[in-house]
Amino acid sequence: DQQVKQNSPSLSVxxxxxxxxNCDYTNxxxxxxxxxxxYPAEGPTFLISISSIKDKNEDGRFTVFLNKSAKHLSLHIVxxxxxxxxxxxxxxxxxxxxxxAFGKGNQVxxxx
Amino acid sequence: NAGVMQNPRHLVRRRGQEARLRxxxxxxxxxVYWYRxxxxxxxxxxxxxQKENIIDESGMPKERFSxxxxxxxxxxxRIQQVVRGDSAAYFCASSPSGTGDNEQFFGPGxxxxxx
Numbered sequence: 001d002q003q004v005k006q007n008s009p010s011l012s013v014x015x016x017x018x019x020x021x022n023c024d025y026t027n028x029x030x031x032x033x034x035x036x037x038x039y040p041a042e043g044p045t046f047l048i049s050i051s052s053i054k055d056k057n058e059d060g061r062f063t064v065f066l067n068k069s070a071k072h073l074s075l076h077i078v079x080x081x082x083x084x085x086x087x088x089x090x091x092x093x094x095x096x097x098x099x100x101a102f103g104k105g106n107q108v109x110x111x112x
Numbered sequence: 113n114a115g116v117m118q119n120p121r122h123l124v125r126r127r128g129q130e131a132r133l134r135x136x137x138x139x140x141x142x143x144v145y146w147y148r149x150x151x152x153x154x155x156x157x158x159x160x161x162q163k164e165n166i167i168d169e170s171g172m173p174k175e176r177f178s179x180x181x182x183x184x185x186x187x188x189x190r191i192q193q194v195v196r197g198d199s200a201a202y203f204c205a206s207s208p209s210g211t212g213d214n215e216q217f218f219g220p221g222x223x224x225x226x227x
Contacts (some may be wrong), residue, residue, distance in 0.1 A: 098167070
């Protein structure tokens with residue numbers, strides 16, 4: 001069963017605008033959430049994470065928001081740059097369980 | 113400061129042959145994970161190992177698949193008698209601890225094609 005869900009598989013955005021990626025999860029035990037970025041033929045690269053004790057974490061152009069009651073998180077990229085064109089995966093885990101559960105990914109295309 | 117290394121990057125096997133995928137974690141990391149990505153899918157957990165121990169293999173098929181992480185040398189994912197459905201990208205990741213609240217660093221993957 002898919003415990004981490006990413007709908008809207010692709011997103012096109014103009015350079016300089018905001019990209020917003022959404023992720024929903026079903027397992028209430030998840031308490032750590034990560035976003036990974038992946039280019040074709042490469043492995044996923046860690047982008048940003050958030051613990052369930054927070055509702056927001058910011059790192060440069062990337063901000064992740066967590067809404068525990070809705071079991072929803074989102075990644076905001078602003079301003080979007082052409083180099084941000086990639087597939088973005090949402091992942092989740094919980095303390096004591098080391099496996100990451102991944103969503104299916106969102107393809108982001110930033111148009112120059 | 114080398115990241116996670118995987119080899120080979122591409123592997124072609126005929127049905128019935130064996131595939132061996134190797135992974136060297138980030139230096140100093142003793143926790144290794146294997147994931148599989150089928151086309152148009154996300155990554156699926158297969159197995160979690162520490163040195164000389166399999167900690168969690170609940171995501172790995174019961175037959176034909178095995179994994180090890182010896183005291184010396186890389187972690188190995190072994191697939192015996194490969195079938196076409198094994199064609200996928202196999203990613204290895206490592207982490208410095210195994211508490212579940214830290215990032216995992218991924219290698220570039222091995223793309224297995226079964227003819």
